[in-house]
Amino acid sequence: MDLIKVSANSRTSLVAGAIAGVVREHRRAEVQAIGAGAINQAIKALIVATGYLKNDGIYVRFVPEFAEVAIEDKVRTAVRLVIEPTEQSDFSSVHLSPRPDRTEPSET
Amino acid sequence: MDLIKVSANSRTSLVAGAIAGVVREHRRAEVQAIGAGAINQAIKALIVATGYLKNDGIYVRFVPEFAEVAIEDKVRTAVRLVIEPTEQSDFSSVHLSPRPDRTEPSET
Numbered sequence: 512m513d514l515i516k517v518s519a520n521s522r523t524s525l526v527a528g529a530i531a532g533v534v535r536e537h538r539r540a541e542v543q544a545i546g547a548g549a550i551n552q553a554i555k556a557l558i559v560a561t562g563y564l565k566n567d568g569i570y571v572r573f574v575p576e577f578a579e580v581a582i583e584d585k586v587r588t589a590v591r592l593v594i595e596p597t598e599q600s601d602f603s604s605v606h607l608s609p610r611p612d613r614t615e616p617s618e619t
Numbered sequence: 620m621d622l623i624k625v626s627a628n629s630r631t632s633l634v635a636g637a638i639a640g641v642v643r644e645h646r647r648a649e650v651q652a653i654g655a656g657a658i659n660q661a662i663k664a665l666i667v668a669t670g671y672l673k674n675d676g677i678y679v680r681f682v683p684e685f686a687e688v689a690i691e692d693k694v695r696t697a698v699r700l701v702i703e704p705t706e707q708s709d710f711s712s713v714h715l716s717p718r719p720d721r722t723e724p725s726e727t
Contacts, residue, residue: 519655535646547627547659554658555697558683572680572705590662597680597705 519548520568526556542592562612627656634664639671650700680705
């Protein structure tokens, strides 16, 4: 799966579209950013992508991690954001209208 | 619950400690950052806090969102990072030792 590399000059809407597309296809996406400007763009794109995916009924969360990457023979510390869909029901901070059509599984 | 406000000059380790402390106590934390430098510090602190909490067996993910905040009579767009613990088992990208529910060949 491709890593979505974001720079300080990346356009938010383009990155957001890429994130949403990869999550729809692979149920997972990884975004990489190096430096404050790039991380800023990545987070903004994540927020926009979260909205796109929510419209499709896909709720995502992220885990950020550091990654060492070699760029022109220098090792730099990148931030990677791993994006995955989640069960809506286990994320209490997301407020939605109650779903009347949902039947609870009955345990016996 | 207090909002953890991060600036471009915030120290990563202090913010990380604050995030971990609030999550331990309230099972939820919110971090607010305005501008690329502050968002960069917030994300780095999140990564460090994620490590702290993992040592306690608490696995967190976050959802970023925009928030309009008034600062000196001007409306600015902040980024808020909502951090919550998650069920470890539903996050497939986290690699841990094999799950006990896996059936291993029994030694005879």
